[in-house]
Amino acid sequence: MTLSGERAQSSTSSRIIRVSSSLNPIDFAPFGEVVENPETHGGRGKVQKVEANQGSATKWLDVSHLENWYTLAPSRKAAKSVMNMFVCKPRKLEVKDGREVFPVKILERHPFTPQTFIPMGVSPEDKDVRYLVIVAPTLKTTKRDSEDLKKPYPAEKPKPNRKSLKERLLGARPNPFTNDFEATTTPSMLSLGPGRRPRGPGGPDLDNIQAFIARGDQAVTYGPGTWHAPMVVLGDKAIAFVVVQYANGVGVEDCQEVDIRGDLSVDIDESGIKASAPGIMRAKL
Known part of the structure; x- marks a missing residue:
């Protein structure tokens, strides 16, 4: 991998990868979280619910998480939560071997931040509206990788998060509006599942890249440091996404990019996409 400015390059052999499955919380767990209505998606995942709004609503708890890890950034510049909108046009596909x-x-x-894409104004019945989620694991760090990516993390193995008594007491304080107990500081990295932990400074593992097809009524959260492709909308309609994340304005700490050298493609079966019923996705495997 070599770095040019804030963008690196990574090489791979020429190959076509298949879509792993429809986007779902279990298969996607190593890379982040899927936000969906469990009642219309087969109850996948372990999401708890309670009644709300005088019994007129169901409240699903902790469907995704937005943690700020910028305390690990070399600049130590504070980050703020931001909400942007991306209106993504359908991507052009290529034809290879039919x-x-x-x-x-x-x-x-x-x-140093998760990033959640929330599609807007999309009906679950609109089967022509889909998007492709492409993710890759992070390679184990080498000295060269760390130098190329400007050492975005101070250490590969996180130290236990030792909080002061004041921080522990504040972290257990109930929310005055809901009486829910909520943490007021970033949780210990070691206490979180792999999809919520920051990754190491290594580049993308292109040998184990995966792709999922998401419905228009699903949101996706990329875990902090998860290598992913920019949004890929399929079908014939644009999708407006509200994107929620943290940012501190330091370019290399907010976003790092890798150009792929080689012919790497994802096989898309459009007929399977359009014919699938809600919650079921057929693709070439």
């Missing part, structure tokens, strides 16, 4: 494929040219990551 198959429609999406060429993967670039991957990116946000080292």
